[in-house]
Structure formats: structure tokens, C-alpha cells
Amino acid sequence: MRWSELGLEVRGESGVGAGRISGEPITGEAHELPDPSSGASIATVGWAGPEHVDAAVAAAREAQADWSAVDLRERARLLRVIADELRASAGPLGDLICAESGKRLEEAVAEVHFSARYFDWFADACTRLDSGYYETPQRRFVVDRKPAGVVAAVSPWNFPLSIPARKLAPALAAGCGVVQKPSELTPLSTLALTAICERVLPPGLVSVLVGDGAALTPAIIEHPDVRVVSFTGSTSVGRLVAQRAASSFTRTVLELGGRAPFIVCEDADADVAVEAMLIAKLRNNGESCLAANNIFVHEDRYPDVVERLRGRVADISIGDPRDEAVGLGPLIREREVERVDGLVSGARAAGDDVSVTDGVPRSGWFSPIAIVESAADSDAWSTEVFGPVFSIRRYTDEAAVVREVNSWRTGLGGYVMSADTEHQFALARSLEVGIVGINNGAPNTPEVPFGGRGDSGIGREGGLSGLLEFTAEQTLSFAR
DSSP: OOTGGGTOOEEGGGEEOSEEETTEEEOOEEEEEEOTTTOOEEEEEEEOOGGGHHHHHHHHHHHHHHHTTSOHHHHHHHHHHHHHHHHHTHHHHHHHHHHHHOOOHHHHHHHHHHHHHHHHHHHHHHTTOOOEEEEOSSEEEEEEEEEOOEEEEEOOSSSTTHHHHHHHHHHHHTTOOEEEEOOTTSOHHHHHHHHHHHHHSOTTSEEEEOSOHHHHHHHHHTOTTEEEEEEESOHHHHHHHHHHHHTTTOEEEEEOOOOOEEEEOTTOOHHHHHHHHHHHHHGGGGOOTTSOOEEEEETTTHHHHHHHHHHHHHTOOBSOTTOTTOSBOOOSSHHHHHHHHHHHHHHHHTTOEEEEOOOOOSSSSOOOOEEEEOOSOOHHHHSOOOSSEEEEEEESOHHHHHHHHHHSOEESEEEEEOSOHHHHHHHHHHSOOSEEEESOSOOOOTTSOBOOEETTEESOBSHHHHHHTTEEEEEEEEEO
């Protein structure tokens, strides 16, 4: 691995540092970081502890005082420099993402470019933070948007660069300092991103702490100088984050779990539906919060869609994510393979028709692709799968599908496949989910807001909404 190209330093027995504060690496207890495709160690990573939090937050708060006064156009220019640095490092960063997460190399490189687009977009968006002016017969008003304060950015392991970028870019655009807490399973990408930011931004404005989430995250969230928590992860952990933040009235942006419905309508094109389904389900080896989770197929399209899906899945090879011929890489850890295997076994035991691909490598943490024709309400249907399992059910009553989906209260994303414009629009709008892909399996982009409803979270990332989450309004009222 080309550590030096990415600004990652190897230091003694701790290997890669436990984080970075004010441009300097910190050390901590050493932990091995494995490659999911082989199980072999790729790095030794230090873990920071709660004792490092004060220094990181203090550095962010101090740097924010000057950063918030920087002209918006200069702030935008520096964000674009970070975007350019990311693109220039797409090769080694892609290798790094692939090595620590098991993401296919092609997807990993694409994630780098996607991350750069967040910095480009929020560079454009931050220039729209100018003051607003209003008048009444008695008063004149100026409404300013100011930085909300130091941001805690807590990210998961499945998109180890783009999710931190989705948090970091708008927070910086708004004028905030940031303390990052990446997943201890995939910390290297965030460490590399931080090193890039340090070459461009004032010292201390962006810090990163690597370590055990159960010990480190509460200390960051509960710090009195942290004013916004942006968290992506499971609904169960998100509730704990919200409870801790509420005690100090700290603002939260929570992007939590989902059960993305994928609805193939009677008038859908089967080829379009299956191709979109493959993208929506198998992106990041199935480990995505937007992965197609519950697939509803109208009974008139069901035989054709299932047959086409079986044919396409049979052609997908499973193996080393660096191999261009491979269509599915490993899951993040062995326990995830065991969990997904348990879901498939449970569906088979419940009487569902289950088919599983072969050709799974013996080394590494790989799971076969499974197609589960879900007649029973097994866990493969009623929970978020987070793996390469297609849970499919036929339907006749579209209104009943909408009622079922909306009853879940896990409204992060969804998909509608229909050839009729009016139908697809009406059906998509009836779903209580944050973002709906219509005849496409990749609905998200930095320019639009992304977030959930119900148990899938609060607040938005991306779009102008994602910038405003990190600002606080102040109104000045002048007598006339």
C-alpha cells in the first residue's frame, strides 16, 4: 500500500496513527486491520480514547473562529482545491478503500470521484449564504446565517470516504470546525481525507479520532463545545446518539437504517427493472442503506422478472474485488457472512423457495448471492438484509403494497419501476421515504437532499438543505 502518497504515516508499533489533531498524528493502543477479501492484516491502527476528545474539539473551536470569517468565495476556492486533490489521488485512494472495505476497485475509485463532487457542490452552495433583507412599515431586518458550531461527524464503514465527505464538505462550507469519528473497521480512508484537508485548510479545523465507537463516540457527542452531531449508522445506535445529544440540546442530523422497497409495476419494462435491481441491491456488495431490500413484483411481471434475474445473477462472479471480472466482493467481516447465511437459512426453513449461487472463495469473508421468493415473513423479508440477498414477493394490490411499506416507519429510500410517467410519479409520491429512484437504481447525488423519515432519521445531507443543517440564523431588527 502506498501510504506516503496519501499522507498516512507509519509510526513504530502503533502503525498508522490513532488520529490527527492540528495536523499531528496521535498514537493509541494498536489494533490489526484486516483485508475482508483475505483476512490478512493490511495495517496496524492505533485507537484514540476519550482523553483525546478535549484537544480535538478545542482545536476545531479555535480554528473555526478564523475560518468563519474567511470570505465565502475564498472558502469555496479552498473546498474546490480539496476536490481536485481527491481526484488527483483517485488511484491510491481507490486501492485503500478496496483494501479496507472489500468494495470492488471500480466502485472504490468511483467513490473517490463521488466524494470530490461533494466538495465541488458545497463550494458552489456556500456562496449562497449571503444575508437576507426584509422590511415592514416599522422595521428593517437583516437575517444572517452563522456557523452552528463545532461538528461531530460520525461515519460508518460501508462508504468510508464518501459519507465522511458528505458531512465534512457542508460543515466546512458553513464555516464550522469538525471532529471526525470514522468506523474503526475502515479508518484509513478518513485518515487520508483528513491529511488532504490539512494541506489546504487552517491547522486544527479538521481532526479525526479512530477508536472504539462505544467508548469514543459518547465522549465526542457529549462534549459541551460540540453543537452539531452528524451521524450515519443503525437506527438502534442513532436513538442512543439522539438521546445523548438531547441532554445538551445539541442539534442532530441522523441518517439511519432502511428497508428500501423496490416495486416492479404491471407496466414495467422487465429488463430495465432487473438492471436497476442489480445496481440497487449489489452496490457495495449489498452493504448499503439504500440497497433494494424488499422487492415487490406485480404477478403479471413476476415470472419474467425472476427468470431474468436468475440468468443475470448466474453470470456474476464472486471473488477478489481488485479483479475487473469480479461482480461481487466480500462482506466486511466474518460475522456478517454468518448473519446473512442465517437469514437465508431461516427463509428456507420457513418454506420459502431459495436459490443460491456457487463459486464462493474459501478464503476471505464472502457470501453467495441468494434469491429468496418470500412467501413467509421470515427475517430475510422483515429486516434490513445488508447483504447480497434478493427477497422477492409477488403482489396484485398496489395500494396494499403502499400501506405495508408506509407501516414500516423506515423511510430512507425506495424504487419504482414503471413505464407510465403519471403512474410512476403518483406511486413514488405515495411512499413515505426520503428518496425514490424511478427506473434507476442509483438515485442519490450531492446536489439533492438525502435523508430519511420515521425510524430512518432526521435532517438532510446533500443539496442546499445539507448546508443549512450546519448554520444558525440570527435576525437583526432595526427601527425605521
